[in-house]
Amino acid sequence: MEFRYLGNSGLKISEITYGNWLTHGSQVENEIATQCVHAALDAGITTFDTADVYANTRAESVLGEALRGQRRESLEIFTKVYHPTGPRGHNDSGLSRKHIMESINGSLSRLGTDYVDLYQAHRYDFETPLAETMQAFADIVRQGKALYIGVSEWTADQIRAGHALAKDLGFQLISSQPQYNMLWRVIEAEVVPTCVELGISQIVWSPIAQGVLTGKYAPGGELPPGSRATDERGGAETIKRYLTDEILTGVKSLEPIAADLGLTMAQLAIAWVLSQENVASALVGASRPEQIADNVGAAGVTLDAEVLARIDDALGHLAVTDPSLTKSPATRPS
Known part of the structure; x- marks a missing residue:
């Protein structure tokens, strides 16, 4: 496993971060989830990412139980706040001081x-003054409940405003967690240049496009049984935009590139993300322990300019690049 600094901080995290969105507490039984976490640890992963909203707090509990007995100082544990939790009352979402302060305590208990x-704003909250949100984060850092603060799916302007307030309040905003992969590149035009300037790193989610970039979905073919595309509990909805014949044909053309490098398709996709400017780590999940070993094979892989050009020739024209697609809900979800 290789390690990279997160933003301009002194914190190092593993190039591969284990995340439990869509799996722990919902799609995967707790025993299998624990096996996946232990497989991640055995593979050298030290960084684990979750959120209070995942399975309505159950994912945090599963991760906390799976990590019990590990040396805490050897781990980097991340979680998030914003989306509705609990009974979804009128103050059970957003980035108000009330919700943030209550949420951090619940997350720590479950974990x-x-x-x-790292404590992350899961989206931008238009209903709460940014100064209120950042003051709450500053207080949590001073209380020692979070060491650093990050954001997820914020625009370049939102990141810039949040960074300025954080600096005034005496703490560090060090990370952005966007969706990013060969097919979804909306951060490249605005978010990445802003973050490079400000000393903020990307921790990217969906590096294999919900499994599409593994090549297991064939153009015109039947959906593989048990795959994310057949999961009606959330997976099918998140993946459907990638399941066009044009995209799947483009993905198929990556197979000789991966073969030339001795990589699986998943490893190629993750290595591509890790080769991009400003990326500190790629988030991967798993529904089976053996998936971890495959994903970790991307750590330390260097893709040269010729390989990157071949990938762009295959998929670049299919990639979504519109920066306006980085956005948060206009009102808090309930």
Whole structure:
């Protein structure tokens, strides 16, 4: 496993981060989830990402239980706040001081830790003054409940405003967690240049496009049984935009590139993300322990300019690049 600094901080995280969105507490039984976490640890992954909204807090509990007994100082544990949790009352979502302060305490209890290494605003909250949100984060850092603060799916302007307030309040905004892969490149035009300027790194989710970039979905073919595309509990909805014959044919053309490098398709997709400017880590999930070993094979892989050009020739014209697609709901979800 290789490690990279997160933003302009002194915090190092593993190039591959284990995330449990859509799996722990919902799609995967707790025993299998624990096996996946232990497989991640055995593979050298030290960074684990979750959120209070995942399976309505159950994912945090599953991760906390799976990590019990590990040396806390050897881990980097991340979680998030914004989306509705609990009974979804009128103050059970957003980035108000009330919701943030209550949420961090709940997350720490479920995770079984006194602090998280990174606490992230899961989306931008248009209903709360940004100054209120950042003051709450500053207080959580001073209380030692979070060491650093990050954001997820914020625009370049929102990141810039948040960074300025954080600096005034005496803490560091060090990370952005956007969706990013060969097919979804909306951060490249605005978010990445802003973050490079400000010393903020990307921790990217969906590096294999919900499994599409593994090549397991064939153009015109039947959906593989048990795949994310057949999961009506959330997976099918998130993946459907990628399941066009044009995209799947483009993905198929990546197979000789991966073969030339001795990589699986998943490894090629993750290595591509890790080769991009400003990326500190790629988030991967797993529904089976053996998937971890495949994903970790991308750590330390360097793709040269010729390989990157071949990938762009295959998929670049299919990639979504519109920066306006980085956005948060106009009102808090309930």
